[in-house]
Amino acid sequence: MRFKRLYDDDGFSQVEIAVEDERASIAVQAYVNLPMLEAIALALENFTEIVPGAAFDIALGSTGEHIAGGGVDIAFSVTRQRAIVMTVLARSQYGDIGARQFGEAGLTRGAMELRTFLVTEPALLDRFAMQLRGFCSGFQDRCELEAEGGWLA
Secondary structure, three states: OEEEEEEEEOOEEEEEEEEEOOOOEEEEEEEEEHHHHHHHHHHHHHHOOOOOOOEEEEEEEOOOOOOOOOEEEEEEEEOOOOOEEEEEEEEOOOEEEOHHHOOOOOOEEEOOEEEEEEEEOHHHHHHHHHHHHHHHHOOOOEEEOOOEEOOOO
């Protein structure tokens, strides 16, 4: 999962959030409140200290016919093995989708969507939280959380 700053405007940033697994990928542009994103970064720094079974959800941006941009919802949970599982739902901006994608004539209104499960580890989440704080303060324009797609055995 990668975050890339596109531009800032009065405490908000337009951020490209890219999510991919071994089957598919999506990049959405979300409008994100920077103070809220910094609070999320601080919560993620402490999240790996929580006991197995803990959960933490975030929602960035939004989607819908009358809302600009896209959105990503991520649910974090800790397994007994201390792996961090992320359930990710990413939706693109609502709009016209080309007919070639559906084999039909004309255009269809809707949004592209990716639902996936990603697995990471506490050290990688800690590094991402630190990068995200730098992202919020303007020291860097990108941050990335390394994760693998798939299910835990």
